[in-house]
Amino acid sequence: MYIFPAHSETIVSAFNRKEVIARLNQVTQNVNFLDFDETKKKSHLFNGVVKEDSFRISLVIDKADSFLPLIAGKIESTAAGCILFLKYSLFPGASFFLGFWSVIILAMSLFFFLGKSDPAYGFLCLAIGLGNYLFAWIHFKRKIRKSQSLFYNLLNLQVRD
Secondary structure (H helix, E strand, O other): OOOOOOOEEEEOOOOOHHHHHHHHHHHHEOOEEEEEEEEHHHOOOOEEOOOOOOOEEOOOOOOOOOOEEEEEEEEEEOOOOEEEEEEEOHHHHHHHHHHHHHHHHHHHHHHHHOOOOHHHHHHHHHHHHHHHOOOOOOHHHHHHHHHHHHHHOOOOOOOOO
């Protein structure tokens, strides 16, 4: 069980490692986000870095999205293709803010439970914190499905539900 929203999966592909890397390179661009003209181009599906046996990519988006998954993948060759080990996680900044606000809400609930002896506000704080956490998980899972769909299409795999 992960503390922050995350998901991992293993994919077996009939393509060999070099073919997978070539396909990823065709749809991935390492973008300098400080270059405004570069970021306006929509010639790729993913932003990130593709190496010889691993990659770190995320979907190209038009507007900010706190729940966008960062896909870290490792590729291992096999006799009949390759195996991809994928880990979907929040970006470090999004994880930091989710953790930060979870700690603040927990501290507030402890203050109301122990310091002020007002359990109604303590439970309200816990409910808000739990709601925030569930909201993050639900929207993260929705973004994972979108990323998986594009990634599976790239590798000519069946999309699972």
